[in-house]
Amino acid sequence: MLDPTPTGLHSGGTPLLQTVGLTKRYGNFLANEAIDIDIWPQQIHALLGENGAGKSTLVKTIYGLIQPSEGEMRWQGEKMVLSGPSEARARGIGMVFQHFSLFDNLTVAENVALGLDGKESFKDMSARLEEVSNVYGLPLDPKREVWQLSVGERQRIEIVRVLMQNPKFLILDEPTAVLTPQEADQLFIVLDRLKAEGRAILYISHKLEEVKRLCDTATILRGGKKVSTCNPQQETAASLARMMVGADIKEVKAAAGRKTTVPRLVVNDLNMEPDDPHGVRLANISLELKGGEILGIAGVAGNGQDELFAALSGERQCPDPGTIVIDGHAAGHLSITLRRKLGAAFVPEERLGHGTAPRMKLSENALLTGHAASGMVQHGFVNTAATLSTVDRATETFDVRKAKRDPEAASLSGGNLQKFIVGREILRNPAVLVVSQPTWGVDAGAAAVIRQALLDLAASGAAVLVTSQDLDELAEITDRIAVMFHGHLSQPMATAEATREKLGLLMGGSSLEQKEAPHAVSA
Amino acid sequence: MQLVLEKRAERSNTIALISPLIAIGLTIVTMTILFAILGKNPILALHAYFIAPLSDSYSLQEIAVKATPLVMIAVGLSLCYLANVWNIGAEGQFLIGAVAGSWLPVVTHGTDAGYWVLPAMLVCGTVAGALYALIPAICKVKFGASEILTSLMLVYVADLFLDYMVRGPWRDPNGFNFPTTAEFDPVATVPLLVSGGRLHLGAIIALLVVAAVAVMLGRTIKGFEIRVVGAAPRAARFGGFNSNQLILLTFAISGGLAGLAGIIEVAGPVGHLQPGFSPGYGFTAIIVAFLGRLNPVGILIAGLFLALTFIGGEQAQIAMKIPLDVTKVFQGILLFYVLACDSLILYRFRLIFPSPKVSSGAV
Numbered sequence: 001m002l003d004p005t006p007t008g009l010h011s012g013g014t015p016l017l018q019t020v021g022l023t024k025r026y027g028n029f030l031a032n033e034a035i036d037i038d039i040w041p042q043q044i045h046a047l048l049g050e051n052g053a054g055k056s057t058l059v060k061t062i063y064g065l066i067q068p069s070e071g072e073m074r075w076q077g078e079k080m081v082l083s084g085p086s087e088a089r090a091r092g093i094g095m096v097f098q099h100f101s102l103f104d105n106l107t108v109a110e111n112v113a114l115g116l117d118g119k120e121s122f123k124d125m126s127a128r129l130e131e132v133s134n135v136y137g138l139p140l141d142p143k144r145e146v147w148q149l150s151v152g153e154r155q156r157i158e159i160v161r162v163l164m165q166n167p168k169f170l171i172l173d174e175p176t177a178v179l180t181p182q183e184a185d186q187l188f189i190v191l192d193r194l195k196a197e198g199r200a201i202l203y204i205s206h207k208l209e210e211v212k213r214l215c216d217t218a219t220i221l222r223g224g225k226k227v228s229t230c231n232p233q234q235e236t237a238a239s240l241a242r243m244m245v246g247a248d249i250k251e252v253k254a255a256a257g258r259k260t261t262v263p264r265l266v267v268n269d270l271n272m273e274p275d276d277p278h279g280v281r282l283a284n285i286s287l288e289l290k291g292g293e294i295l296g297i298a299g300v301a302g303n304g305q306d307e308l309f310a311a312l313s314g315e316r317q318c319p320d321p322g323t324i325v326i327d328g329h330a331a332g333h334l335s336i337t338l339r340r341k342l343g344a345a346f347v348p349e350e351r352l353g354h355g356t357a358p359r360m361k362l363s364e365n366a367l368l369t370g371h372a373a374s375g376m377v378q379h380g381f382v383n384t385a386a387t388l389s390t391v392d393r394a395t396e397t398f399d400v401r402k403a404k405r406d407p408e409a410a411s412l413s414g415g416n417l418q419k420f421i422v423g424r425e426i427l428r429n430p431a432v433l434v435v436s437q438p439t440w441g442v443d444a445g446a447a448a449v450i451r452q453a454l455l456d457l458a459a460s461g462a463a464v465l466v467t468s469q470d471l472d473e474l475a476e477i478t479d480r481i482a483v484m485f486h487g488h489l490s491q492p493m494a495t496a497e498a499t500r501e502k503l504g505l506l507m508g509g510s511s512l513e514q515k516e517a518p519h520a521v522s523a
Numbered sequence: 524m525q526l527v528l529e530k531r532a533e534r535s536n537t538i539a540l541i542s543p544l545i546a547i548g549l550t551i552v553t554m555t556i557l558f559a560i561l562g563k564n565p566i567l568a569l570h571a572y573f574i575a576p577l578s579d580s581y582s583l584q585e586i587a588v589k590a591t592p593l594v595m596i597a598v599g600l601s602l603c604y605l606a607n608v609w610n611i612g613a614e615g616q617f618l619i620g621a622v623a624g625s626w627l628p629v630v631t632h633g634t635d636a637g638y639w640v641l642p643a644m645l646v647c648g649t650v651a652g653a654l655y656a657l658i659p660a661i662c663k664v665k666f667g668a669s670e671i672l673t674s675l676m677l678v679y680v681a682d683l684f685l686d687y688m689v690r691g692p693w694r695d696p697n698g699f700n701f702p703t704t705a706e707f708d709p710v711a712t713v714p715l716l717v718s719g720g721r722l723h724l725g726a727i728i729a730l731l732v733v734a735a736v737a738v739m740l741g742r743t744i745k746g747f748e749i750r751v752v753g754a755a756p757r758a759a760r761f762g763g764f765n766s767n768q769l770i771l772l773t774f775a776i777s778g779g780l781a782g783l784a785g786i787i788e789v790a791g792p793v794g795h796l797q798p799g800f801s802p803g804y805g806f807t808a809i810i811v812a813f814l815g816r817l818n819p820v821g822i823l824i825a826g827l828f829l830a831l832t833f834i835g836g837e838q839a840q841i842a843m844k845i846p847l848d849v850t851k852v853f854q855g856i857l858l859f860y861v862l863a864c865d866s867l868i869l870y871r872f873r874l875i876f877p878s879p880k881v882s883s884g885a886v
């Protein structure tokens with residue numbers, strides 16, 4: 001066990017799953033090129049690579065969602081051809097997708113029932129659900145409706161659903177991207193246990209430290225090809241990153257910018273009722289952001305960050321114009337288009353369906369937010385040259401990798417689409433940028449590019465508001481940090497003073513509770 | 524063994540193109556069976572429907588005449604459907620356009636009014652159709668009323684209004700008590716393209732409408748707005764597009780085009796206003812819109828195809844005594860298959876065979 005490399009441990013046996021020369025072509029573009037990978041039982045195998053390296057394509061092929069163009073897969077030594085995921089499930093392959101497929105208004109048990117192929121009664125299924133979730137220490141109440149659950153709990157449903165099929169081989173596509181550090185720790189305990197039971201796990205992640213801690217083998221993809229298979233525990237995060245990128249990753253540096261004293265984004269006592277019953281009420285939110293400054297908003301997802309984004313962007317408007325002031329103009333009552341005309345730009349958390357129309361081309365998605373600015377629309381007609389040039393400039397500045405010049409948004413890998421969206425907004429030279437989760441699911445190299453772009457934007461005099469769950473990211477780029485909890489925003493503190501302990505307390509709501517105590521008495 | 528519908532990982536563009544053809548094929552198979560059940564020779568019946576009308580110039584012109592209103596209405600409807608707005612009441616807007624446009628020829632009948640009459644009629648018809656379509660649109664925006672129901676119900680209101688006008692105020696005094704207006708004067712009639720033929724200026728107008736809408740959808744910001752609101756509503760809101768405004772706009776355009784088609788139909792092929800002058804163009808246009816994949820050029824082709832079924836239906840009735848209602852059955856089956864085949868773009872059929880029980884691992 002001291003040498004857990006595949007050859008050392010498994011020489012002689014047959015791997016559980018083997019891909020031989022697996023290739024996936026989209027037109028002339030090779031998303032996967034001749035990939036050989038061996039998965040052994042009782043192994044946590046990491047799949048690493050930059051955005052667009054072909055990780056999701058590979059696992060979707062193994063799960064039967066995509067047909068390979070060439071090459072074959074062998075399951076326990078025998079050739080395997082899958083015409084769909086149900087055949088993969090029947091063999092014992094399970095997959096947890098990065099984007100959950102759950103119905104908010106159904107209960108946990110109902111959601112699980114919808115995802116199973118079996119024919120057992122609902123009662124038996126519920127009983128088994130509770131049993132499996134208890135055995136693995138993944139507590140779930142089958143009768144709760146999904147909308148009441150946190151992101152971590154939702155992911156638990158997906159994992160339990162897969163475990164109920166008793167898989168021999170489990171694929172997890174970026175499972176920790178959306179989890180808090182505590183939730184991620186819980187997940188690792190479960191994964192170790194699954195491994196001990198003899199199951200194989202294929203694990204995709206951009207967080208190299210957790211890969212080093214958890215995985216015993218790592219396969220690294222670059223540009224659709226396998227570049228190496230190694231033991232991550234004998235590597236450093238930097239050496240892994242170098243294999244992924246083929247070069248060293250640049251350090252993010254704050255350029256000496258001009259900090260101005262003029263506030264460019266001001267929020268005065270914003271209160272807003274949620275527009276859907278599952279939303280959070282925003283209460284007494286005030287903040288002031290000067291040019292050249294980056295303010296971070298930390299907090300567990302679902303504490304009002306989405307609602308705050310909608311209020312700041314103008315997707316929802318306030319009756320009182322003075323509630324939100326953009327670059328000196330009262331803007332609370334203005335539409336998102338008018339706010340863009342005042343020089344504001346926005347990047348929402350959800351890339352597909354919110355930040356972009358998935359089935360439309362990148363040039364059309366450039367038009368989506370760019371039509372307010374000059375150049376793209378003349379006398380009501382779309383200037384296609386201008387929209388395409390925005391795509392080209394974003395591609396060049398932010399190194400967006402794609403199969404052709406102007407593909408559909410949905411065909412880009414997650415991280416590359418994020419680079420495009422951020423690029424699209426930054427290229428407009430906004431006075432104020434409001435951005436949510438700028439780098440989730442983005443590889444280390446691209447994340448550095450995006451963070452650097454935010455720093456540069458601030459240095460050029462813009463005010464930047466960043467919402468993120470990633471405390472390291474906030475520590476790296478912000479000047480001040482505030483915490484959102486139950487629709488309240490804490491007083492911002494200087495990033496240098498914002499220790500993890502302080503932030504953790506605020507994220508749990510403790511100091512807010514003290515402030516609210518007098519209310520509780522009078523109520 | 525189980526037959527399941529499974530989501531495709533990727534949208535199939537091939538199927539998107541051939542799905543209307545598959546639908547037409549399935550419809551023809553179904554019709555063959557139906558003809559056999561009716562005791563008619565299916566080969567002869569299909570010949571009468573699809574081949575015979577293509578073989579003489581009169582029928583060919585007649586196809587273009589019937590396609591004119593279908594295409595004009597369907598192009599307008601496609602804007603609604605692309606934006607996820609469900610105007611089902613084009614037939615009502617078509618009738619109201621016909622009635623409103625007939626006001627001028629009725630009051631100027633027998634006077635020496637000049638060539639301004641026809642253009643003014645077209646404007647009246649268009650405006651009336653647009654205003655009539657705005658009723659369900661406003662109810663939707665202000666009160667959240669389902670536009671599907673309200674627009675459909677207004678068809679019957681329009682139908683009865685037309686009936687009242689030609690039986691009451693506008694009845695031709697010299698018309699032997701028939702419910703019809705007097706025949707329109709020449710200045711109030713849509714000119715023919717070939718003298719002695721059937722083809723009229725309306726066909727040119729329909730082509731211009733197709734071209735204009737194609738340019739609007741493909742090149743203008745409004746067209747983009749329509750497509751994005753339908754395809755990704757949340758992204759559209761993020762883009763700053765107001766879906767309420769778009770409901771009003773698409774209803775107004777489609778109502779206006781339906782109204783224009785209505786007045787062209789009475790001022791052209793029909794020549795006067797009378798009840799029942801429309802064989803349900805406004806409803807058939809819904810089929811045309813979907814068969815043409817909500818694309819202006821596709822709609823042009825689909826409009827000609829459905830016009831063919833109208834003519835073919837008449838020929839089959841004359842030649843083989845097949846009831847005219849069979850044409851409606853045909854069109855209904857076609858819509859059914861078109862919508863069904865569209866799900867194949869995103870889904871596929873798969874047979875699942877019971878797999879050997881998977882041996883259980885740990886736990």
Ligand SMILES: Nc1ncnc2c1ncn2[C@@H]1O[C@H](COP(=O)(O)OP(=O)(O)OP(=O)(O)O)[C@@H](O)[C@H]1O
Pocket residue numbers: 026029030031049050051052053054055056057058401402403411412413414415416441443533
């Ligand atoms: N349907 C498609 N059509 C064309 N190109 C595609 C399609 N799907 C994926 N690609 C391309 O294949 C490449 C690999 O994409 P994939 O989603 O596998 O990347 P990934 O490694 O999972 O990246 P990320 O870390 O960003 O999720 C990308 O460049 C993407 O643009």
Ligand SMILES: [Mg+2]
Pocket residue numbers: 055056057413414
């Ligand atoms: Mg991926």
